[in-house]
Amino acid sequence: MPMPRLDHALILGGGLAGTLAAFAVAGHADRVTVVDRDRFTEGSAHRKGAPHARHTHVLVSGGARAIDALAPGTTASLLAAGAQLIDIPGRYLTMAPQGGWFPRFPGTQFILGCSRALLETTLRARLREHEHVRLLENTDVVGLTGDHSAITGARLRTRSTGELSAVAADLVIDATGRGSGILDWLAELGVPAVPESVVDPGIFYATRIYRAPAAAGSTFPGVNVQTSPARDPGVRRGGTLIPIEDGLWTITVAGATGDHPGLDDEGFHAFAASLPDPVLAELIAAAEPVGPAFGFRAHANRRRHFERLRPAPGGLLVLGDAHATFNPIYGHGMSVAALAALAIRDGLPGPGTAAVQRAIARTSDSAWRMATGQDLRYPQTVGPRPGPAARLAYRVQDWINAKGMHSRTVAMTQIDIFGLAAPVTHALRPRFLLSALFSPRRPGLPAPPFTDQERRVLD
Ligand SMILES: Cc1cc2nc3c(=O)[nH]c(=O)nc-3n(C[C@H](O)[C@H](O)[C@H](O)COP(=O)(O)OP(=O)(O)OC[C@H]3O[C@@H](n4cnc5c(N)ncnc54)[C@H](O)[C@@H]3O)c2cc1C
Incomplete structure (x- = not known):
């Protein structure tokens, strides 16, 4: 039976994942509240709740397209800015x-280069256009309400006064990032421990x-x-x-x-x-x-497997870094959050939150495999050591990388996968493997291929 229309959706955390989740549920709920401990001063570059925002934050094309599907015209607004x-x-x-x-x-894939602050403020300004979405700033989430079978809301504390309150909702979405208290909050309600993978x-x-x-x-x-x-x-x-x-x-x-x-x-x-x-x-x-x-x-690559909870408490979804974090050098965290928000939008009319949480988990598969597969090649990485099959896969990967230097078919598929526009399994397609097999194996270009004009920067 499809889920009925929501009266109130409560989103914990108003960072990137929370903002995108608000777009995702805006069409399914009469009221949406986004709670964050920070104050969102428009135009201000950095805020305490997101210290990582000072660092390079690329948005790969798979994520940019997902954001455009949730909040049409965002890429165009960012480019205009x-x-x-x-x-x-x-x-x-x-x-x-x-x-x-x-x-x-x-190429057909791209990276959007902009500060994380520009991305967040652009999205938040668009979110404010939805009259039924309320931003509750300067407010800590301190717990959930309900029991092990159903989450019915959250417990909040106003930062300026210390006042405690409970807010009821028929859907609660945790997007409080990598420091989320969700595991403790669930344990307090008697929910069994959530399995985790860490590399x-x-x-x-x-x-x-x-x-x-x-x-x-x-x-x-x-x-x-x-x-x-x-x-x-x-x-x-x-x-x-x-x-x-x-x-x-x-x-x-x-x-x-x-x-x-x-x-x-x-x-x-x-x-x-x-x-x-x-x-x-x-x-x-x-x-x-x-x-x-x-x-x-x-932070480490960390996935919390909420989709494996049996039975899972109804009325709760978790996305963004609260669900999965990735080594940031691969530049995928925000895009996975965007794909997860899209899975929420498309999955909510479905049979229940458990199915949507499974869909959220699937959106992180490719990024997880790419990040952990590469990280585990380094001996200093803490995690399960690669066995013979993984070591063979590394050799195939190096061989394919070398072929990508000279075959556009190989390179384009690799870039599609990196851009989260295609799943990692596309690297197993016969056309891809045949192109790799029949392309030459030669070294790449000896120097960065700048144009003459670009090279003048170095002169
Ligand atoms: C150094 C670094 C570089 C990165 N570079 C990239 C990149 O290039 N590309 C990319 O795609 N990703 C990158 N990432 C990952 C990206 O930052 C995250 O995936 C993304 O920020 C996830 O967003 P989020 O909304 O889940 O979490 P956050 O951005 O952490 O937002 C969480 C929000 O919840 C609020 N909050 C937390 N706890 C509470 C509470 N108890 N009560 C109320 N509010 C609360 C916080 O104030 C914050 O606003 C990088 C990460 C790091 C650390």
């Missing part, structure tokens, strides 16, 4: 893990914003350099430059446990210079820093 459409691989220069640079050609690569992030040199113009490409687990498994370093709004570049460098980038001028630059290609250090030298570098001990 200065976000950069970075076509892959036409405007995104990537050094392959085994060495050599991928060639450039016009921790111990990544430390450092990000600094730069003003791009004038010679970079308005179409300068993104640049991505990573070390290779096949070539040098003991070292895990990488860096990315993404052009964003207002003529800025966001540059992130990252290392694994015990090998952290410095946050001062010298340490940040030296780390970038140590990557397998020094291009990021050269670009840093050509640009002007805007503010200091910020560090962040990135």
Whole structure:
């Protein structure tokens, strides 16, 4: 039997996942309330509840399209506000893990380059257009109401007064991020422990914003350099430059446990210079820093399997980082949240929340396999060690990566998968495997394939 129309949907957390969840339920509920502990001051760049927002946040095309399906016209609004459409691989220069640079050609997938603050404020401004959606700011979620079989609302505390209240809802959606108290809140109601999967690569992030040199113009490409687990498994370093709004570049460098980038001028630059290609250090030298570098001990890949709870409490859904977090270097967390919100919108008229939670879990499969599959290749990663089958898969992956340098069919499928526009299983399709088999295996380009005009930035 389909679920009846909702009277009140209560969304815990008004970050990216919570905002997208509000769009998802707006058409199914008479009233929607989004609760957050922060105050959302429009135009303000950063807020306490989202310290990670200072770091490079790319939105891959699969996520951007999901957001457009939930809030039509968002990509166009972001581009109008200065976000950069970075076509892959036409405007995104990537050094392959085994060495050599991928060639450039016009692609069908892209990255949206903009600050996380621009993305959030654009979406929130659009959400405010829905009169039946209310933002309840400056309010902590401290628990849930109901019992082990059904969630009926949440317990809240107003931050300024300490006043406690209980708010009833016929659907509660947890989107309070990676620090969510959901496991404790459920345990308090007698719900059994939620199974978890954890793979921790111990990544430390450092990000600094730069003003791009004038010679970079308005179409300068993104640049991505990573070390290779096949070539040098003991070292895990990488860096990315993404052009964003207002003529800025966001540059992130990252290392694994015990090998952290410095946050001062010298340490940040030296780390970038140590990557397998020094291009990021050269670009840093050509640009002007805007503010200091910020560090962040990135969270582990973690999936909470709410879909495996038997019986699952009705009336509850969990998405975003509260459900699954990924090593941020793959740039997938926000897009998975968007795909999950879409699964909520499309699944809600269905038979119940358990089926929707299963659909949410499926939206994280590809990103999970990509992130953990790659992270477990590094010995410093904490998680189940790869067995013989996984090691064979790594060799096939390296072989395919090398083929992607010279076969557009192979490269396009890899990019579709990276862009969350196709599931990882597309890499098993006969057409893909045959293209890989019959394309040459040669090294990639010896240097980043800048145009002459782009190269002037380095001169
Ligand atoms: C360093 C870093 C870089 C990243 N880069 C990328 C990237 O390039 N691309 C990408 O797609 N993803 C990236 N991610 C992942 C991305 O940030 C997350 O996937 C995304 O923010 C998930 O959004 P969320 O709304 O679930 O959580 P959050 O953004 O953490 O939002 C949670 C919200 O809940 C509120 N809240 C928390 N607890 C309570 C409570 N008890 N009561 C009331 N309110 C509460 C907070 O104030 C906050 O607003 C990165 C993450 C990190 C850490």
